[in-house]
Amino acid sequence: MNILIATSEVVPYAKTGGLGDVCGALPQAFAKMGHNTKVFLPKYKSTDAHAHLMKKIDVSLQIAINGSTYELSCFSIKDKKLPLEYIFIANDNLFNRPELYMDKATGKDYKDNDDRFIFFNQAVLQVSKLISFKPDIAHVHDWQAALIPAYLKLNYQHDPFYTNCKSLLTIHNLAFHGMFPNKSFTKLGISTKLFYPTSPFEFYGKVNFLKAAIAYSDKITTVSKTYAKEIQTVEFGCGLEGVLKERSKDIVGILNGVDYKIWSPTRDSEIAFSYRPQNLSGKKANKIELLNVAKLPVRDKTPLIGIISRLSDQKGFDLIEEIADKLFSYNVQVILLGTGDKKYHELFKSLEKKYPDKCKAFLKFDNSLAHKIEAGADIFLMPSKYEPCGLNQIFSLKYGTIPIVRKVGGLADTVLPYNHSTGSGNGFVFEKYESSELLTSIQEALELYSHRHKWTKLMKSAMAEDFSWQKSADQYIQLFESLLSKNYEKTL
Numbered sequence: 078m079n080i081l082i083a084t085s086e087v088v089p090y091a092k093t094g095g096l097g098d099v100c101g102a103l104p105q106a107f108a109k110m111g112h113n114t115k116v117f118l119p120k121y122k123s124t125d126a127h128a129h130l131m132k133k134i135d136v137s138l139q140i141a142i143n144g145s146t147y148e149l150s151c152f153s154i155k156d157k158k159l160p161l162e163y164i165f166i167a168n169d170n171l172f173n174r175p176e177l178y179m180d181k182a183t184g185k186d187y188k189d190n191d192d193r194f195i196f197f198n199q200a201v202l203q204v205s206k207l208i209s210f211k212p213d214i215a216h217v218h219d220w221q222a223a224l225i226p227a228y229l230k231l232n233y234q235h236d237p238f239y240t241n242c243k244s245l246l247t248i249h250n251l252a253f254h255g256m257f258p259n260k261s262f263t264k265l266g267i268s269t270k271l272f273y274p275t276s277p278f279e280f281y282g283k284v285n286f287l288k289a290a291i292a293y294s295d296k297i298t299t300v301s302k303t304y305a306k307e308i309q310t311v312e313f314g315c316g317l318e319g320v321l322k323e324r325s326k327d328i329v330g331i332l333n334g335v336d337y338k339i340w341s342p343t344r345d346s347e348i349a350f351s352y353r354p355q356n357l358s359g360k361k362a363n364k365i366e367l368l369n370v371a372k373l374p375v376r377d378k379t380p381l382i383g384i385i386s387r388l389s390d391q392k393g394f395d396l397i398e399e400i401a402d403k404l405f406s407y408n409v410q411v412i413l414l415g416t417g418d419k420k421y422h423e424l425f426k427s428l429e430k431k432y433p434d435k436c437k438a439f440l441k442f443d444n445s446l447a448h449k450i451e452a453g454a455d456i457f458l459m460p461s462k463y464e465p466c467g468l469n470q471i472f473s474l475k476y477g478t479i480p481i482v483r484k485v486g487g488l489a490d491t492v493l494p495y496n497h498s499t500g501s502g503n504g505f506v507f508e509k510y511e512s513s514e515l516l517t518s519i520q521e522a523l524e525l526y527s528h529r530h531k532w533t534k535l536m537k538s539a540m541a542e543d544f545s546w547q548k549s550a551d552q553y554i555q556l557f558e559s560l561l562s563k564n565y566e567k568t569l
């Protein structure tokens with residue numbers, strides 16, 4: 078089948094988080110199964126590093142948004158072995174910027190994110206038609222590609238090129254809606270009759286791209302089974318629980334996979350020492366190397382906790398803040414890699430000062446270091462308030478870096494609590510979003526760490542887990558096939 082993927086992030090071209098990992102790996106899995114796959118993404122500054130591989134596509138287009146006209150050009154990178162092509166939608170004014178979505182200096186979203194992504198969504202459908210790529214499925218990811226299902230249903234419903242195309246929205250994080258002032262609606266190129274209270278585009282007087290995709294896409298997936306249920310509740314629904322509940326029958330949870338070519342200690346090209354369950358000496362060597370990079374003292378029996386994360390409230394840093402002094406009173410070291418909220422930058426800077434031989438904070442985005450932390454740490458901490466899927470805990474399992482997580486979303490679906498009597502499980506799990514529960518889990522982990530034999534056994538169980546993409550890709554393809562079957566009728 079012909080699969081069109083529209084996304085704002087694709088590893089290795091552009092990434093701010095898990096979306097980039099998923100949209101890097103999943104299209105490859107589709108293509109490996111023989112499906113003709115084209116991935117559309119904006120051409121950012123970050124993609125310049127790959128410019129030498131790009132070929133210009135001969136399309137010349139202009140897209141008008143509320144009186145402003147934007148030139149569009151297009152570039153392509155074709156996979157040499159697979160039926161897979163990346164198509165870069167370019168407009169330097171809109172996309173050739175240091176960051177993907179926000180101005181780093183102010184920490185605020187770019188003011189013209191509406192124009193940028195309206196342009197991108199319109200461009201995808203226009204370019205696909207111009208290059209005669211007739212998709213059976215338009216698989217769109219998050220708010221940045223969320224207008225495509227609406228355009229297909231409202232603007233292209235009579236266009237034979239697209240009439241049979243079904244759309245699937247994947248929600249990677251419901252907290253990000255793509256919300257803009259009501260005056261942005263006129264930019265969409267959609268009848269203004271469709272902007273009224275409770276319409277698919279309207280959310281408390283504003284324009285909400287994600288809400289539109291929830292209404293207009295033929296099916297909706299999110300990235301774990303538990304999160305698929307959670308988002309239909311007030312606690313996790315971010316105000317969209319009502320519209321999601323209306324689509325309940327069409328919502329499916331498909332867990333993200335991991336690209337083990339990139340994220341496994343046997344194949345990782347970013348780490349100094351590869352290792353495998355049968356011989357873990359490389360892990361110890363990576364730990365020493367990491368402690369040296371962090372300029373922390375190497376202490377043989379001291380467990381090293383790693384954290385790699387966006388520094389946002391979602392990720393449970395308020396809990397860590399509450400227990401920090403207690404945590405550092407134990408025989409433990411912590412290395413954090415992350416960027417985000419200023420308050421957490423300050424928190425970790427102050428912890429680093431207070432505990433110079435125990436804490437190191439790398440306040441930056443550094444892919445190579447992320448791999449080194451996965452390989453070098455003993456324990457991975459991820460006490461999220463909510464977590465659609467979470468990738469780092471899954472990476473951690475493969476590196477024998479035992480995760481401590483909260484039982485929520487994809488964390489609940491991938492980390493199973495260690496059972497002291499049977500030795501089953503692959504990590505440590507706490508339930509309530511309370512710092513005392515987090516602390517108890519950390520204590521439990523530290524205690525087990527001192528029993529080397531049991532700990533090594535736990536590491537081996539974790540490393541044996543398999544979250545490769547194939548299973549998830551199969552589920553997506555089954556879903557696509559069900560959409561394309563004659564019996565399918567959308568239940569709007």
Ligand code: ADP
Nearest residue numbers: 094095386414415441442443444447467468469
């Ligand atoms: P989210 O998408 O919510 O940020 P995930 O756990 O799903 O969280 O994915 C995060 C991805 O981003 C992982 O691949 C992780 O390694 C990476 N990442 C997060 N912060 C950093 C950072 N500061 N430097 C390098 N990689 C990071």
